Amino acid sequence: MAGAYPAPEQAGAGISVAAVSFGYDGSPILEGIDLEVREGEFLSLLGPSGSGKTTLLRLLAGLETPRMGRISWKGTVIRGAGIERGVVFQDYSLFPWMRMVDNVALAIGKADPGGKKREHRELAEEYLRMVGLGEAIGKYPFELSGGMQQRGAIARAFALGSPVLLMDEPFGALDPLNRAKLQDLLIEVWSGATPRKTVVFVTHDVEEAIYLGDRVAVLGASPGRVIAEAPVPFERPRSRRRLFASKEFRALQDRISELYHADTIERLEAPGIVRDPAEGI
Amino acid sequence: MEEKAVERITVPGSWDYGTVEVPARDGVGAARRAGTRARKGVEPYLLFGVLLLLWQLAATFLPQGGNPLLPTPLVTAKALRASLPELLKGTYYSFLILVPGYLAAVGAGIAIGLLVGTTGGLDRAFTPFARVAAPIPPTVYIPYAIAVLPTFRVSAIFVIFVGAFWPVFLNAAAGAASLERRHRDNARILGIRGFEYMGKVVFPASLPHIFSGMAVGLALSFILLTVAELFGANAGLGRFVQYYADFADYPRMVAGIIYTGLITFLSMEGLDRVRRKALFWVR
Numbered sequence: 001m002a003g004a005y006p007a008p009e010q011a012g013a014g015i016s017v018a019a020v021s022f023g024y025d026g027s028p029i030l031e032g033i034d035l036e037v038r039e040g041e042f043l044s045l046l047g048p049s050g051s052g053k054t055t056l057l058r059l060l061a062g063l064e065t066p067r068m069g070r071i072s073w074k075g076t077v078i079r080g081a082g083i084e085r086g087v088v089f090q091d092y093s094l095f096p097w098m099r100m101v102d103n104v105a106l107a108i109g110k111a112d113p114g115g116k117k118r119e120h121r122e123l124a125e126e127y128l129r130m131v132g133l134g135e136a137i138g139k140y141p142f143e144l145s146g147g148m149q150q151r152g153a154i155a156r157a158f159a160l161g162s163p164v165l166l167m168d169e170p171f172g173a174l175d176p177l178n179r180a181k182l183q184d185l186l187i188e189v190w191s192g193a194t195p196r197k198t199v200v201f202v203t204h205d206v207e208e209a210i211y212l213g214d215r216v217a218v219l220g221a222s223p224g225r226v227i228a229e230a231p232v233p234f235e236r237p238r239s240r241r242r243l244f245a246s247k248e249f250r251a252l253q254d255r256i257s258e259l260y261h262a263d264t265i266e267r268l269e270a271p272g273i274v275r276d277p278a279e280g281i
Numbered sequence: 282m283e284e285k286a287v288e289r290i291t292v293p294g295s296w297d298y299g300t301v302e303v304p305a306r307d308g309v310g311a312a313r314r315a316g317t318r319a320r321k322g323v324e325p326y327l328l329f330g331v332l333l334l335l336w337q338l339a340a341t342f343l344p345q346g347g348n349p350l351l352p353t354p355l356v357t358a359k360a361l362r363a364s365l366p367e368l369l370k371g372t373y374y375s376f377l378i379l380v381p382g383y384l385a386a387v388g389a390g391i392a393i394g395l396l397v398g399t400t401g402g403l404d405r406a407f408t409p410f411a412r413v414a415a416p417i418p419p420t421v422y423i424p425y426a427i428a429v430l431p432t433f434r435v436s437a438i439f440v441i442f443v444g445a446f447w448p449v450f451l452n453a454a455a456g457a458a459s460l461e462r463r464h465r466d467n468a469r470i471l472g473i474r475g476f477e478y479m480g481k482v483v484f485p486a487s488l489p490h491i492f493s494g495m496a497v498g499l500a501l502s503f504i505l506l507t508v509a510e511l512f513g514a515n516a517g518l519g520r521f522v523q524y525y526a527d528f529a530d531y532p533r534m535v536a537g538i539i540y541t542g543l544i545t546f547l548s549m550e551g552l553d554r555v556r557r558k559a560l561f562w563v564r
Contacts (some may be wrong), residue, residue, distance in 0.1 A: 081469040093467050096562045097485040247504050
């Protein structure tokens with residue numbers, strides 16, 4: 001958190017990441033990250049393992065503090081985690097000792113501290129039905145499949161009512177069919193809400209990044225930095241079948257893949273690199 | 282505890298507080314559902330029968346046939362039946378000591394343990410102290426407690442409190458300290474802080490550890506209870522055994538030992554049931 005920087009008024013557009021670096025004990029993970037996410041935009045953050053994309057998301061959430069640079073939301077520097085930014089992690093975020101409805105009601109209660117418990121529960125049930133978990137309201141997370149748990153995590157994130165939603169490879173552990181279903185659910189819920197949430201969606205899947213995003217930012221590895229940004233010109237609602245068959249989609253996919261893989265291959269072929277210091281981050 | 286798929290970590294610097302149980306990420310739940318841990322056989326009953334037979338043979342064929350020091354199973358069973366009212370009363374008096382001492386230890390152990398496990402400063406303050414104080418066998422406090430405290434009951438409660446406190450405390454602190462990062466992250470993102478954080482996140486997440494500390498503490502409580510009663514009680518389970526040993530009534534004494542074992546076993550089973558109920562979500 002660089003308090004030395006004055007908060008410029010014009011940077012109030014959305015999430016603003018300016019010259020952010022982060023690392024542990026001299027091994028840099030992120031270096032000189034500049035990134036703007038407009039309010040209501042869906043940004044896909046694409047990067048290979050070791051590019052620090054999870055770290056960047058944790059910085060955006062306020063779970064970590066940048067060593068250099070500043071991250072702000074509508075001109076206000078982000079200090080610490082809070083309910084203004086909902087987060088969905090890859091390893092299902094729900095508390096295993098609480099029923100699904102209590103998990104979601106807990107979030108609603110935090111967003112509406114003065115409200116009645118019964119109303120929170122009713123609202124929680126509504127959110128769970130919205131993500132297709134009407135049958136699982138009274139169940140515990142361990143009684144549900146990974147995909148269903150992730151639906152619950154999405155319900156909780158939306159129930160929090162935060163203007164920003166950060167997602168860290170939320171569908172990474174799911175099978176392709178469930179993955180596609182949840183992608184569509186996410187877009188449906190996101191487009192249905194007004195005003196739209198600002199979403200940063202971390203993935204290492206090029207197709208997913210394009211299908212979901214308004215824009216794709218590509219991170220390179222060792223240390224992590226933004227190597228490319230590409231707008232996704234396809235209109236919503238997008239049809240998976242028509243989109244994947246179109247030449248424009250494939251051209252964009254090829255270009256992003258090229259950038260994405262070129263960086264990886266370059267690193268693999270670089271002499272002297274035995275072990276990536278940022279591996280597993 | 283009987284689960285196999287747990288990682289066992291020994292608590293450094295403790296003498297008999299057993300292991301700290303860390304729930305394995307997976308495996309236990311699957312094993313439980315598959316019913317592998319519920320395997321029951323005839324073996325325990327067989328061993329029981331063999332032991333009973335050996336006992337009978339030893340008691341019958343020992344030199345000076347019918348040695349009063351080793352009554353036969355039948356004689357012991359009769360003695361057990363005859364002294365059942367007295368034993369039940371003894372159980373009542375013993376529990377008047379055990380329950381308050383143990384519950385106070387569990388309450389204090391959990392509260393202080395969770396605080397210490399989550400607060401770096403407290404952890405640094407407590408750890409050196411705990412390393413010195415925890416390994417002292419609590420039985421050595423008994424004579425002093427009886428001398429210093431006003432009544433036998435109060436001193437026995439105190440000794441049980443001290444004995445059961447350390448395993449609960451150490452396990453609660455270890456449980457809180459090993460809280461998974463995702464739970465901590467989620468609590469921070471949802472803005473859960475302070476008492477709510479302790480009650481809704483740290484406490485339930487530490488329950489697997491806390492229950493293993495409680496089991497060690499309960500076993501220790503029974504040991505301390507009976508030892509304390511040998512010193513100066515006028516009623517209770519340990520007192521019963523001591524009393525009839527003084528009168529060389531060995532059938533009643535052996536009956537008292539067996540009865541005490543049974544009560545201890547049932548209490549431990551009861552705690553284990555509570556544990557399994559409370560930890561339904563551990564996989």
